Amino acid sequence: MTGAVPTLILGPLLRHVGPTDATVWVETDRPCEVAALGARSRTFEIAGHHYALVVADGLEPGAEHEYELLLDGVRAWPRANEPKGCVRTPRRDDELRLAFASCRVAAPHEPPYTLSKSDDERGRGVDALAALARRMSATEAREWPDALLLVGDQVYADEVSPRVRERMQERHGERDAPLEVADFEEYTWLYHEAWGDERIRWLLASIPSAMIFDDHDVRDDWNTSGAWVEMVRRLPWWRERLIGAYMSYWLYQHLGNLSPAELREEDLLARLRAHAGDGEPLLRAFAEQAADEVAGTRWSFRRDFGRTRLIVLDSRAGRVVHDDRDRRMLSDEQFEWVREQLTGDVDHLLIATSLPFLLAPALHDVEAWNEAVCAGAWGKLAARLGEKLRQGVDLEHWAAFRHSFDRLVEELRAVGAGERGRAPGSIVLLSGDVHHAYVAEAGFPAGSGVQSAVVQAVCSPMRNPLDVRERSFMRFMHTPVAARAARLLARAAGVPRPRLRWRLMAPATFDNHVGTLTLDGRGAELAIECTRPEEWREPQLHTSFARTIATIDRSPDD
Numbered sequence: 001m002t003g004a005v006p007t008l009i010l011g012p013l014l015r016h017v018g019p020t021d022a023t024v025w026v027e028t029d030r031p032c033e034v035a036a037l038g039a040r041s042r043t044f045e046i047a048g049h050h051y052a053l054v055v056a057d058g059l060e061p062g063a064e065h066e067y068e069l070l071l072d073g074v075r076a077w078p079r080a081n082e083p084k085g086c087v088r089t090p091r092r093d094d095e096l097r098l099a100f101a102s103c104r105v106a107a108p109h110e111p112p113y114t115l116s117k118s119d120d121e122r123g124r125g126v127d128a129l130a131a132l133a134r135r136m137s138a139t140e141a142r143e144w145p146d147a148l149l150l151v152g153d154q155v156y157a158d159e160v161s162p163r164v165r166e167r168m169q170e171r172h173g174e175r176d177a178p179l180e181v182a183d184f185e186e187y188t189w190l191y192h193e194a195w196g197d198e199r200i201r202w203l204l205a206s207i208p209s210a211m212i213f214d215d216h217d218v219r220d221d222w223n224t225s226g227a228w229v230e231m232v233r234r235l236p237w238w239r240e241r242l243i244g245a246y247m248s249y250w251l252y253q254h255l256g257n258l259s260p261a262e263l264r265e266e267d268l269l270a271r272l273r274a275h276a277g278d279g280e281p282l283l284r285a286f287a288e289q290a291a292d293e294v295a296g297t298r299w300s301f302r303r304d305f306g307r308t309r310l311i312v313l314d315s316r317a318g319r320v321v322h323d324d325r326d327r328r329m330l331s332d333e334q335f336e337w338v339r340e341q342l343t344g345d346v347d348h349l350l351i352a353t354s355l356p357f358l359l360a361p362a363l364h365d366v367e368a369w370n371e372a373v374c375a376g377a378w379g380k381l382a383a384r385l386g387e388k389l390r391q392g393v394d395l396e397h398w399a400a401f402r403h404s405f406d407r408l409v410e411e412l413r414a415v416g417a418g419e420r421g422r423a424p425g426s427i428v429l430l431s432g433d434v435h436h437a438y439v440a441e442a443g444f445p446a447g448s449g450v451q452s453a454v455v456q457a458v459c460s461p462m463r464n465p466l467d468v469r470e471r472s473f474m475r476f477m478h479t480p481v482a483a484r485a486a487r488l489l490a491r492a493a494g495v496p497r498p499r500l501r502w503r504l505m506a507p508a509t510f511d512n513h514v515g516t517l518t519l520d521g522r523g524a525e526l527a528i529e530c531t532r533p534e535e536w537r538e539p540q541l542h543t544s545f546a547r548t549i550a551t552i553d554r555s556p557d558d
Contacts, residue, residue, distance in 0.1 A: 004030065004073070005027060005071075005074060005215075006028050006030050006031075006032035006072055006074075006076070007028065007029040007030075007071075007076070007194065008021055008026060008028055008029075008069065008077050008180055008276075008368065009025075009027040009028055009029050009041050009049075009190065009207070010026070010028050010192055010195055010196060011024070011025055011026035011027055011029040011077075011195075011201070011203075011204075012024045012025065012036060012069050012077060012085060012205045013026070013195070013203075013204045013205065013209065013256060014087060014205055014206060014207065014208050014209070014278055015053075015175065015208060015209055015210075015255075015256030015258055016029055016087060016091070016208055016257075016258070016260065017087055017088070017089060017147075017232050017466075018090075018209040018257065018259070018260070019061045019089055019090055019406045020057060020058060020059045020060075020061055020089065020329045021055065021058075021260050021261075021316035022037060022055075022065075022087045022089075022208070023053060023054070023055050023056075023061060023256065023260060023263070024053070024054045024056070024067075024069070024085075024205075025048060025051070025052070025053055025054075025255065025256050026038045026051070026052050026054070026069065027050065027146045028043055028050045028051075028052070028071060028076075029050065029299045030037070030050060031043050031050055031181055032071045032072045033040070033071070033072055034048070034052040034069065034070070034071060034403075035054070035070040035071075035073070036056065036067050036068070036069050037054070037059065037065060037087065038053065038056060038058075038479060039054050039055060039056035039057035039108035039430045041053060041054045041055070042273070043281055044272040044273050044275065045277065045278045045279055045280075045457050046184075046247070046251060046272070046278065046280050047115030047185065047280040048277055048278070049157065049279065049385050050276045051190060051251055053255060053256070053263065053269070053367075054496060055260045055263065056087075057260070059087065059089050059415070059532065059542070061089050061090070061091075061542065062089055062090065062091040062092075062406045063088075063089055064086055064087070064088050064141050064264065065086065065087040065088075065089070065532065066084040066085070066086050066481075067084060067085050067086070067087060067439045067480070068083075068085070069278075070464075077201075077205075078202070082202075082458075082470045083202060083211070085202070085205035085410050086141050086205075086206045086207050087206075088141055088142075088144075088146070089177045089388050090146070090277040090305070090306060091244065092306065093305075093306025093307050094306060094307045094347055094519075094520070094521050095400050095519060095520050095521075096146050096147070096305045096306070096308050096348075096517075096518075096519045097145045097146045097147075097516060097517075097518050098143075098145060098146065098147050098148075098149060098209070098305075098310075098350070098516070098517045098518075098519075099145035099147070099148045099149070099514055099515065099516050100148070100149040100150075100151060100352070100430050100432075100459055100460045100505070100514070100515050100517065101128060101129070101150070101151070101432060101458045101460065101461070101462045101513055101514045101515060102150065102151040102152040102214065102354060102401070102431075102432020102433060102459070102460045102461065102462065103153040103155055103214075103216075103432055103433065103435060103462060103463070103464050104127070104129060104150075104153065104154065104194065104462035104463045104464065105124060105153075105156050105159060105437070105461075105463055105464040106155070106156065106160075106161045106164075106190070106193045107124040107132070107161055107198075107463070108124075108161070108162070108506065112382060113132075113379065118125075121139070122339055124463055124464060124465070125390060125465050125511070125512045125531060125533050125536075126512060126532065126533060126535055126536045126539045127363065127391070127462065127463045127464060127512065127531070127539065128462045128463060128512040128513055128514040128529070128531050128539075128541065129200060129203065129462050129463070129514065130197070130199050130200065130460075130539050131240040131535075131539035131541045132145075132164075132203065132319055132514050132537055132541065133200060133202060133203040134199065134201040134538070134540075135540075135541060136203060137199075138208075138295065138418075141206075144206070144207060145207055145516060146208075146284070146305070147207060147208050147209070147275065147305065148203075148204075148207045148208070148210075149207045149209070149210050149211070149310070149312075149352055149430060149432075150209060150210070150211035150212075151211075151212060151213045151352055151353075151354050151431060151432040151459075151460075152212060152213060152214025152216075152217065152316075152354030152355075152432050152433055152463075153217060153320070153336060153354075153432070153433070153461075154191075154194060154211055154213070154217060154253065155190035155191060155216070155217055156182045156190070156191060156216045156464075157180055157187065157216060157218060157219060157241075157245065157323045158179075158180045158181075158216060158220050159180075159215060159216065160180065160181065160190070160240070161193060163191050163193065164181075164186070164190065164193060165179075166349070167186075167189060168181075168182075168186060171186075172552060178232060180219070180241070181241065181244070182237060182240065182241060183243075183244040183279075184243070184244035184247045184248055185244075185283070186246075187244050187245060188248060188252075190248075191248065191252045200499070201231065205511075205512040210256075210257055210258065210300065210301075210303055210312060210352075211253045211256075211405075212253070212257075212300075212312050212313070212314060212352065212354055213253065213299070213314075213316060213317070214315075214316055214354035214355070214432070214433055215316060217245065217249065218241075218242065218245040218316070219322065221230070221239070221345070221391060221394060221396065222316055222322055222393055223317070223319045223320050223394045224321070224390060224394070225319045225324070225387065225390060225391070225396070226323065226324065227387050227391075228321075228391055228523055229321060229533070233533070239291075242291050242481070243284060243287045243288060243291060244284075244287075244291045245368070246287035246291060247283050247284060247286075247287045247492070247528045248326050249299075250268075250283065250286070250287070254299060255269065257301045257303070257312070258301065258302070261454060265333075268282065268286055273318075275276065282497070286339040289371065290317070290483060293330040294317070294318060294319065294320060294331055295318075295333040295503045296333055297317070298314070298318075298367075299314035299317055299318065300313050300318065300330075300334060300337065300338060300341050302341050305464035307341075307346055307347040307348070308346060308347055308348045308349075308350065308519055309346045309348070309349055309350065310350040310352060311338065311341045311342065311349070311350070311351050311352070312343065312352040312353075313330065313338060313351065313352065313353040314330070314334070314348045315330070315353045315354055315398070316354065317328050317353045319330055319331075319401075324371075324375040324376070324383070325375045325376070326403070327371065327400075327401050327403065327404075328401060328403060328404050329398060329401040329404035329405075330404060335404070335407065336451070338411075339411060341398055342367070342412075342420070343412050343415065343416050343420045343421050344415055344418060344419075344422045345420075345422050345521045346419030346421075346424050346426075347519065347521065348424050348426050348428065348519050348522070348524060348550075349415060349424040349426070349427045349428075349452075350427075350428050350430060350517070351417070351427070351428070351429050351532045352428070352429075352430040352431070353398070353429065353430075353431055354386075354395055354431060354432055354433050355396070355397045355398060355431060355433050356398070356431040356432075356434060356458045356548050357405070357408065357416050357429045357431065357434065357456055358398075358429065358431075358440045358442060358456035358500075358502045359397055359398075359399055359434075360438070360474075360477050360482075360483075360504070360508075361486070361487075361502070362396070362477045362479070362482035362483040362485070362486040363397075363477050363486075364399040364400075364490065364498070365483070365487050365490040366395065366477075366489065366497070367395045367396070367397055367399035367400040367484035368384050368399050368402055368490050368495045369486070369489045369490040369492075369493045369495055370389060370390050370395045370400060371395075371399075371400045371402060372490075372493040372495050373385075373386035373389050373404075373493055373516050374390060374493060375493055376494065377493045382385070385556050391458030397434075398513075399435075401465075402495070402540075406498070406499070409498065409500045410499075411414050412427055412442055412454060413448055413450060413499075415427060415450035415452070416444070416448075416451060416452035416454060417448060417450050417451065418449070418451060423450075423451040423452045424452045425452065425453065425521075425522030425524065425550045425551075426453040426454075426455065426519075426522075426523075426549060426550035427453070427454045427455070428454075428455050428456075428457060428524065428526075429454075429455070429457065429547070430457055430459075430515075430517070431454045431456065431458045431459075431497040432458065432460035432461070433458075433460055434460055434474075435456060435459065435460050435461050435464060435465065435466045435470070435508060435510075436458070436466065436471075436474055436510045437458055437459045437460060437508065437509045437510075437511075437513045437515070437528050437530075437544070437545070438458050438478075438505075438506070438507075438508040438509070439455060439456070439457050439458070439504065439505045439506065439526060439528070439545060439547065439549075440455065440456040440458075440503065440504050440505065441454075441455055441501045441502060441503060441549075442454040442455065442456065442500050442501065443500070443501040443502070444499070444500060444501075445499065452550075453524070453549055453550040454500075455526070455549045455550075457504065457515060457526055457528075458515065459514065459515035459528055460513065461512060461513070462512060462513065462514060463512050463531055464512075465510060465511060465512055466510055468486060471510045471513050474508065474510070478507070478508055479509060480503065499536075505545075505547060506545050506547075509530060509544045509545070511530035511531060511532075511544070512530060512531045513528055513529065513530050513531075513544070514529055514541065515527065515528045515529075516528075516529070522550065522551075523548070523551055524548070524549050524550035525544060525549065526545070526546070526549050527543055527544075527546040527547075528538045528543075528544050528545040528548055529541035529542060529543050529544060530542055531536070532542045
C-alpha cells in the first residue's frame with residue numbers, strides 16, 4: 001500500500017456551513033491528507049475504513065466558493081469536465097430555503113425498480129432527490145436550497161438492494177446469507193450505495209445537510225415498545241447489528257450534524273484523530289454504551305441559520321419504553337435539553353422529528369387508544385392483543401407516547417405565546433416516516449395567547465411509495481368518518497382530547513416527494529413537490545402543494 005495513490009470512496013459531503021466556515025466529510029480507501037477550501041485534515045481509521053472531516057474557516061461571507069477535493073495533494077474529485085462543489089455562505093440572516101424529506105430506499109433506477117424477484121413487482125418510482133439534483137444542475141446556485149434536512153431512513157438496513165445482497169452472499173455464503181445487514185462493515189455498503197450515485201454525490205457536495213435516523217436505519221419498528229425490545233434482544237445476531245448501526249450512524253450522519261465549535265469539543269473524535277492505527281475499539285466502546293444507556297447519549301442537535309433555529313429531535317434511540325404506563329419519546333434528561341433550545345427571539349422555530357407530531361386525527365386517536373389499551377385500560381388480555389396490533393401496524397408515533405406529546409404541546413404553547421422571548425413568526429414541525437405527504441395547521445384554545453403560526457409539514461418518501469392497498473387505507477384514515485370512529489374508540493379507553501387541535505390544509509399525497517420551506521423575514525411559504533413514474537429517464541419535480549403558512553404580522557390566537 002505504501003506509495004499508492006489514495007482513492008475517494010464516498011463524498012465529499014458538505015455538512016455544515018456558517019457565515020465564514022464550512023465542514024466537508026469524506027471517506028477514502030487508505031490513510032491520507034484531505035484538502036478542500038484551503039483547509040486540510042488527516043484521515044482516521046475505523047475497521048479498515050478511513051474518514052476525514054475538513055473544517056474550513058475564514059471564508060468570505062455572502063459569497064459562492066467553488067471547491068475541489070485533494071487527497072495527498074492530488075485532485076480526487078470532481079473528475080475532468082464535471083462540476084465542482086459549491087459552498088454558499090449566507091448573504092442574509094433572515095432568509096432560508098430549506099429542502100426536506102425522508103425515506104429513500106436504494107433500489108434500481110430503471111423499471112421495474114424492484115429490490116428482488118419476490119418484491120411483488122411494485123414500483124419504487126422516480127427518486128425525488130435525483131430530481132432535485134437535476135433541477136439544481138440546470139439552475140444558478142442562488143436558486144438552490146440553502147440546506148437539506150433528511151428526516152430519517154437515509155438507508156434501509158432491513159431492505160437491501162440486489163447489489164448489496166450479492167455482496168452479502170459472497171461474504172457469508174449463499175445458503176447462510178442474511179436478508180438484512182449484519183454488522184458495521186455491511187452498514188458501510190448501504191451508505192456507499194445511498195450516496196455514491198454521481199448525481200447525489202454532487203448534490204450532497206453542494207448543499208449543507210442535517211440528518212437524523214429513524215427505524216429503518218436500524219430495523220423496522222426499532223424501539224416501538226418494551227415487548228419489542230425484549231423480543232429482539234433474544235435474537236443472537238441483534239447485538240452486533242445494533243452496535244454496527246450506532247458505529248456507522250456516528251460516522252456517516254451524526255458527526256456532520258455538529259458545528260465546527262461542537263466538533264472541537266467532541267472527545268471521541270479527538271481521541272480517534274490522535275489514535276495510532278485502527279480506532280474501531282474506541283468507537284465500538286462508545287456504540288455499546290449508546291446501546292445500553294438511552295439517557296447517556298444525545299443524538300438530538302440544534303442548528304441556527306441566522307434568525308431561524310432548527311432543532312432536530314431523536315425520536316428513536318432516545319425512547320423510554322420499558323414500562324407501558326410510563327412511556328417517553330425522549331428521556332427526561334434528553335427532553336430537558338430540548339426544552340432549553342425551544343425559545344423565542346427568532347423569526348422561525350423549526351422542530352424536526354422523524355415521526356410526525358400531528359397525524360391525521362383518526363390515526364392520532366387510534367394510536368392514543370392503543371397505548372391506553374396496552375397499559376391495561378381494558379384488561380390483560382386486551383393489552384396482549386393491543387401489543388400485537390401495535391407491532392403489526394406501527395402504532396408508535398407521538399400520539400402513542402401521550403406523556404411526551406402533551407409535554408411538547410405545552411412547550412409549543414409557551415414559545416408561541418411569547419413566554420420565552422418574542423414569539424416566532426412560525427413554529428414548523430418537519431417530519432417524514434409515514435410514506436405520504438401532508439400539511440396540517442394547528443390551533444390552541446382561545447385565550448392561550450399563541451401568536452405564532454403552528455404547522456406540521458410531513459414529506460415522505462423521497463423514494464419508497466406505498467402500494468395501492470396501503471394508499472387506500474391511509475386515504476380512509478384521513479376521512480371525517482374515520483376521525484369520528486377513532487374518537488369514540490379513544491374515549492372508550494379513557495383518552496382525553498389533546499389540547500391542540502389541527503386540520504389538514506389539503507388532501508394527502510402519495511408520491512415520491514421533496515418539500516421546500518422558504519423563509520423571508522417573518523414570512524414563510526411551504527411547497528411539496530413530487531416525481532412522476534414515467535419521467536424516470538429525466539426526473540422532474542411537480543408541485544402538489546404550495547401555500548403561505550406565515551405572514552409578517554399575526555395577532556394572538558389567530
